[in-house]
Amino acid sequence: ETGVTQSPTHLIKTRGQQVTLRCSSQSGHNTVSWYQQALGQGPQFIFQYYREEENGRGNFPPRFSGLQFPNYSSELNVNALELDDSALYLCASSGRDRSTDTQYFGPGTRLTVL
Amino acid sequence: AQSVSQHNHHVILSEAASLELGCNYSYGGTVNLFWYVQYPGQHLQLLLKYFSGDPLVKGIKGFEAEFIKSKFSFNLRKPSVQWSDTAEYFCAVNAQSGTYKYIFGTGTRLKVLA
Numbered sequence: 001e002t003g004v005t006q007s008p009t010h011l012i013k014t015r016g017q018q019v020t021l022r023c024s025s026q027s028g029h030n031t032v033s034w035y036q037q038a039l040g041q042g043p044q045f046i047f048q049y050y051r052e053e054e055n056g057r058g059n060f061p062p063r064f065s066g067l068q069f070p071n072y073s074s075e076l077n078v079n080a081l082e083l084d085d086s087a088l089y090l091c092a093s094s095g096r097d098r099s100t101d102t103q104y105f106g107p108g109t110r111l112t113v114l
Numbered sequence: 115a116q117s118v119s120q121h122n123h124h125v126i127l128s129e130a131a132s133l134e135l136g137c138n139y140s141y142g143g144t145v146n147l148f149w150y151v152q153y154p155g156q157h158l159q160l161l162l163k164y165f166s167g168d169p170l171v172k173g174i175k176g177f178e179a180e181f182i183k184s185k186f187s188f189n190l191r192k193p194s195v196q197w198s199d200t201a202e203y204f205c206a207v208n209a210q211s212g213t214y215k216y217i218f219g220t221g222t223r224l225k226v227l228a
Contacts, residue, residue, distance in 0.1 A: 004157075033216060042118075042204050042218035043158070056214025090158070101146060101208060103216065105158040 003027055004106035006091050012112045013081050021076040021109045023091030031055070032074040033103060034066060035090040043090055049074055078111075086113045116141045118205055120219035127195050128227050135190040135222050137179075137205035147188040148206040149179055150218075158204070164188065165210075175199070197228045 003026035013019050025032050031050045035043035045058035049068035063079040072093070078085055088110050092103035121136040139145065149161040162173025169181040179190045188205060205219040 035216075035218075040220075042120075042206075042220045044218070045216045048214055048216075058215060092158075101216075102148070102160045102163060103150075103158075107157055 004091060004093050004104055006089075006106040006109050008109060009107070010110045010112075012114065014114050015081055015083060017081050018077065018079045019081060019111060021078075021089050021091075021111070023074045023076070023093075023106060025072045025074070025091075025093030026104050029093035029095060029104065030072050031094045032068055032072065033092045033094065034074070034076045035092065036060075036085075037088040037090055037108070039087075046076070081113045083113050086111060116207075116215065116217055118207055118217050118219040120203075120205055120222050122222045123220070124223050124225075126225045126227065129197055130194050131226075133190070133192040133195045133199070133224070135203055135205075135224070137188045137190065137219060139186050139188070139205075139207045139217075141186075141207055141209060141217070143212060144210045145207050146210055147179075147181060148208075149173065149177070149188075149190050150204045150206060151201050152204070153201045161190070161203070195224075195226050197226050200224060200226045 033048040034046040047057040088108045147164040
């Protein structure tokens with residue numbers, strides 16, 4: 001097990017609602033990345049935060065947004081939920097150096113949009 | 115477009131059989147390459163990684179992978195699998211410079227029969 005924690009474990013929302021997912025990074029890590037994993041697929045990179053700023057972004061619309069706090073924990077916010085947003089959302093922490101960029105994953109938050 | 119392809123979606127082997135899982139990537143520039151594994155009920159975790167140097171990389175639990183730059187491949191191998199290797203395996207890549215992205219393949223489900 002890694003030291004990365006996520007909350008909540010499961011969440012059910014309806015279409016059009018907004019959701020906030022939370023992540024605490026592993027001790028000593030200053031970078032947090034978020035991924036969406038649909039059923040039967042690999043994780044898809046949403047974005048990464050370093051020093052409270054977005055450091056890179058995948059092909060996700062602006063209604064996916066995030067925050068990183070001074071203690072390096074992070075939030076993922078999704079507005080105007082759509083049915084296709086139903087997925088496992090993974091948080092991963094890592095060090096800043098891209099050459100040693102191992103992602104340490106949390107257990108994920110299972111989001112169901114009805 | 116940047117992408118990672120894993121050609122084997124499901125693999126079933128008997129114990130002691132040899133394993134090779136294919137991974138090909140499409141990514142401009144110099145890349146870092148990774149294999150992650152997810153055992154049943156556990157988090158995604160790193161199996162091995164390549165950044166530079168010897169293209170044959172050894173990881174945990176007897177796994178190894180070979181980076182063949184001319185073929186854009188990073189195949190995972192194990193000479194003799196065990197029942198405990200039953201898991202889902204993901205290949206991933208990120209660029210050593212430029213816009214940050216971390217791209218995963220769709221995964222290969224390996225089942226090892228005792």
